Amino acid sequence: MDSVGEQCERSICVNNPYLKSMKEDILYHLNLDTVNHDLPEQFGDVKFVCVGGSPLRMKSFIEYIAKELGIADPKGEYPNICEGTDRYAMYKIGPVLSVSHGMGVPSMSIMLHELIKLLYHARCTDVTIIRIGTSGGIGLQPGTVVVTRQSVDTRFRAQFKQMVLGKTVVRRTELDVELAEELLQCGKELGEFKTVIGKTMCTLDFYEGQARMDGAFCSFTEEEKQKYLSEAHAAGVCNIEMESSVFAAMCKLSNIRAAVVCVTLLDRKKGDQMTSSHEVLHNYQQRPQTLVVHHIKKKLNAFKST
Ligand SMILES: O=P(O)(O)O[C@@H]1C[C@H](O)[C@@H](CO)O1
Numbered sequence: 207m208d209s210v211g212e213q214c215e216r217s218i219c220v221n222n223p224y225l226k227s228m229k230e231d232i233l234y235h236l237n238l239d240t241v242n243h244d245l246p247e248q249f250g251d252v253k254f255v256c257v258g259g260s261p262l263r264m265k266s267f268i269e270y271i272a273k274e275l276g277i278a279d280p281k282g283e284y285p286n287i288c289e290g291t292d293r294y295a296m297y298k299i300g301p302v303l304s305v306s307h308g309m310g311v312p313s314m315s316i317m318l319h320e321l322i323k324l325l326y327h328a329r330c331t332d333v334t335i336i337r338i339g340t341s342g343g344i345g346l347q348p349g350t351v352v353v354t355r356q357s358v359d360t361r362f363r364a365q366f367k368q369m370v371l372g373k374t375v376v377r378r379t380e381l382d383v384e385l386a387e388e389l390l391q392c393g394k395e396l397g398e399f400k401t402v403i404g405k406t407m408c409t410l411d412f413y414e415g416q417a418r419m420d421g422a423f424c425s426f427t428e429e430e431k432q433k434y435l436s437e438a439h440a441a442g443v444c445n446i447e448m449e450s451s452v453f454a455a456m457c458k459l460s461n462i463r464a465a466v467v468c469v470t471l472l473d474r475k476k477g478d479q480m481t482s483s484h485e486v487l488h489n490y491q492q493r494p495q496t497l498v499v500h501h502i503k504k505k506l507n508a509f510k511s512t
């Protein structure tokens with residue numbers, strides 16, 4: 207399953223010389239550690255990690271994929287592995303792990319530090335991580351699924367800026383091209399909804415940061431908003447969300463194949479508020495899950511037949 211070397215396994219890279227000398231590693235926000243948990247035993251078989259903002263979405267995702275893979279728990283029980291903390295929720299079935307990350311870059315970043323260390327301690331190899339989320343589209347029919355080629359900042363640059371010791375460290379935010387194309391192909395095969403590939407803009411805020419005029423504050427005009435969204439569109443931005451940049455940067459640093467698949471809940475050129483019904487929004491939210499489950503099934507079947 208390695209896209210680089212033919213037979214060689216792709217392992218998780220942590221670039222921290224201090225980790226090896228730690229007697230115990232406490233993954234505080236996941237309520238897991240290396241002394242009281244046998245991480246290789248519990249997680250060593252993980253090949254796919256799906257992440258999304260909401261704990262409920264990630265629970266229903268594990269129920270859905272368990273059913274689709276034919277390995278559903280007869281009692282329908284999927285315990286939250288991170289029980290004991292309400293920061294994140296985590297579920298596992300076979301080779302699939304489902305983890306919530308909350309909203310925004312800091313929340314995603316904390317979860318990813320601990321998840322990457324978890325996969326490293328568990329000695330996982332050939333892992334694929336996919337974010338299944340929601341977003342605002344630009345010039346797309348609501349309900350369109352966007353597979354991200356590149357996450358860009360609010361000035362449309364493929365970079366993520368991390369402050370370290372008060373200095374800015376710039377990290378790249380391209381995603382795995384091959385995986386993105388495979389996911390696009392899955393969308394075509396399903397033929398249930400429109401799937402496109404493009405750039406995703408990652409912001410630090412849902413309101414003014416995404417050129418919304420319906421927050422508690424608004425410091426620009428409708429004309430300025432439309433001009434900015436048109437510039438984003440012209441730069442190849444298909445959708446806007448709040449986690450893809452740090453997700454892309456951290457997965458790249460740890461050598462993990464990664465993708466971002468987000469449905470658009472509305473066309474931001476046409477409005478700011480979520481006016482669709484709960485049923486419609488729920489249906490839209492299901493689409494990245496449908497796409498990703500199709501992909502995982504294909505990969506696991508290909509695996510079996512080799
Ligand atoms: O994964 P989700 O649907 O939470 O992602 C987007 C970006 C923000 O976290 C949130 C804003 O509504 O939705």
Ligand SMILES: O=c1cc[nH]c(=O)[nH]1
Nearest residue numbers: 340341342446447448
């Ligand atoms: O407009 C939207 C919708 C979902 N998530 C976002 O970040 N923005």
